[in-house]
Amino acid sequence: MDLTLSQESQDLLARCREWAVTEGRPFAREADRAHANPEATEKVLSTCPLDVSPLVGEDLGRKEHILHDGRGSNVLACGVMEQFVYGDAYMMAIIPGTGIxxxxxxxxxxxxxxxxxxxxxxxxxxxxxxxxxxxxxxxxxxxxxxxxxxxxxxxxxxxxxxxxxxxxxxxxxxxxxxxxxxxxxxxxxxxxxxxxxxxxxxxxxxxxxxxxxxxxxxxxxxxxxxxxxxxxxxxxxxxxTALRTALHTLGTTRPQATSVSVGVGQAQLDETRERLAAERASFAPHRWRAITEELDRMDAALQEARLVIRRAAWRMDQGLDYNADSSMAKAYAGPIGERVILRCLQLMGSSGYSEDDLFEKRYRDAKILDIWEGTGNIQRLVVSRSLLTAGPAAL
The missing domain is CATH 2.40.110.10 (Butyryl-CoA Dehydrogenase, subunit A, domain 2)
Incomplete structure (x- = not known):
């Protein structure tokens, strides 16, 4: 399994993150308070480094677009989604699409x-x-x-x-x-x-x-x-079998949807690390060592979640069975993202609970990530059944 993206695609992901942070994040609080997309949505999207419409995939007949990396569009699409929501989760809802x-x-x-x-x-x-x-x-x-x-x-x-x-x-x-x-x-x-x-x-x-x-x-x-x-x-x-077939549709969307958990979690962790580093002088050496170790463990957990998600996406790109992998990604990454986001909020003290920052908003947004596209509990049931029927080789 090779999850390496071309240099062109890596550059694209970097531009997507920069765009999400500089152009999108400033409107996050407005979207949250209004319960609606901000008025500046069209302007924000006009500066996006790619045509976001291909995110709906080949279903609409778009065979050639920048999300085709050569190694697989689903892996790259997961990366793009992660970078978009790194700016803020609200940006997921402004991306043009046609629904499932x-x-x-x-x-x-x-x-x-x-x-x-x-x-x-x-x-x-x-x-x-x-x-x-x-x-x-x-x-x-x-x-x-x-x-x-x-x-x-x-x-x-x-x-x-x-x-x-x-x-x-x-x-x-x-x-x-x-x-x-x-x-x-x-x-x-x-x-x-x-x-x-x-x-x-x-x-x-x-x-x-x-x-x-x-x-x-x-x-x-x-x-x-x-x-x-x-x-x-x-x-x-x-x-x-109509219901079963329809629910299969959600399996095709879970890797991208679950990438939201990793993207928001990474944004929370990176900002927490940066803010705490600026206050390092106020921590005793042993306390600072404990904090950095905890931050590193959370970063490793997010990296594990990222790899599990992209494994499912890679199997989709290769035309292999991906149902159990998609469920595994959903079952693991959702809770991991929520735990990282909550712990970072706690480490930030009073700033974590203030609306002057986005720490508390990210936690509220994260609560849904283990529920939508099939709850984590149900996905763990799917994985366990796969293990019981086919053994570890099924995963």
Whole structure:
């Protein structure tokens, strides 16, 4: 496994970090307080050292772009994401993208459905897609979906509520998961495309009032006798694997999403080290030695997390099975990033809790990193099952 990037790509990552710190970080507090992207977002993106649109990957038909390093675009994309959020985590939410609803259409849809809903993304007709799975009280049990889809002639009638739907309020269409038969559990769940403006589909809350990642738009949706054509059910209506296939989509996005944990953690650690070094004279020698040793251990932990993430990305680039590796990266890197961020906050004393700095914001942002894209607990379960069925060779 060779994770070495070309010199051109390494230079790109350096420029991305410099841009994120100098152009993006100054607006971090504004984005947090406003629960929205700052007004300067367009100006910030205009100075980005690369065209950020390729981050959505080859799905949109962009075969040639700077993220193709020659050794793999996923490894480089993880590095780019890490450098972006090194400026601040809010920058993840300002990067142009189309959402993962389109990927679900491509995975589950018939050729006709792919042409109808996925192709317009490549053409720029559709700008954003939603992924509506999470429901109130559902937790990590995705088979507990309570939203129902009842067949009525040539239509399905959807009833239920969804929460934390990324971009749901601005999506051109939302992929909604609903059960056609509650007695079947997860095998009764199907995915439906619901176009914006469909009668019975409403946005209850455009953006949740959240602890962290406040500018990332996560919407509450409601479906009240929402009628959608039967043709909007993705794939074969008799296929019981729709939910499993859709969740596979998250496995493809976990390496990049988990890179956020490493990027934010590294920013917190580097700033803590710099600030404490400036106050070195106030520490007794033995106390300073203990602090530097702790900082070094945290740096090593972040490096381990970085390598685990990029191993998963590398396997994706090589066309190898990556599911267990992707879960391992998510299970390990999320908690590591949060622990590093919290400990650095504590080492900073009163400055760590002040809004004059970003230490406390980074900790609030980090709380979600072990939850989204599949909780750490569930990912550890996936890894353990891989070990039990195939042994260490599976990893």
């Amino acid at each position: 609803g389109g990927r679900v259409v491509r995975l589950l849809g018939t050729p006709e459905q792919v042409e109808r809903w996925f192709a317009p993304l490549a053409a720029g007709v559709y700008k954003y897609t939603g992924f509506a799975l999470t429901e109130p009280g559902m937790g990590s049990d995705t088979a507990a979906v309570a939203t129902t889809a009842t067949r009525d002639g040539d239509n399905y009638i959807l009833n239920g509520a969804k929460i934390f739907c990324s971009g749901g309020a601005i999506a051109d269409f939302v992929v909604v998961f609903a059960t056609i038969d509650k007695t079947l559990g997860g095998k009764g769940i199907r995915a439906f495309v619901v176009d914006a403006g469909t009668p019975g589909f409403s946005v209850v809350k455009p953006n949740e009032r959240k602890l962290g990642m406040r500018n990332m738009q996560t919407s509450e949706l409601n479906f009240d006798n929402c009628v959608v054509p039967a043709a909007n059910l993705l794939g074969d209506p008799a296929d019981p």
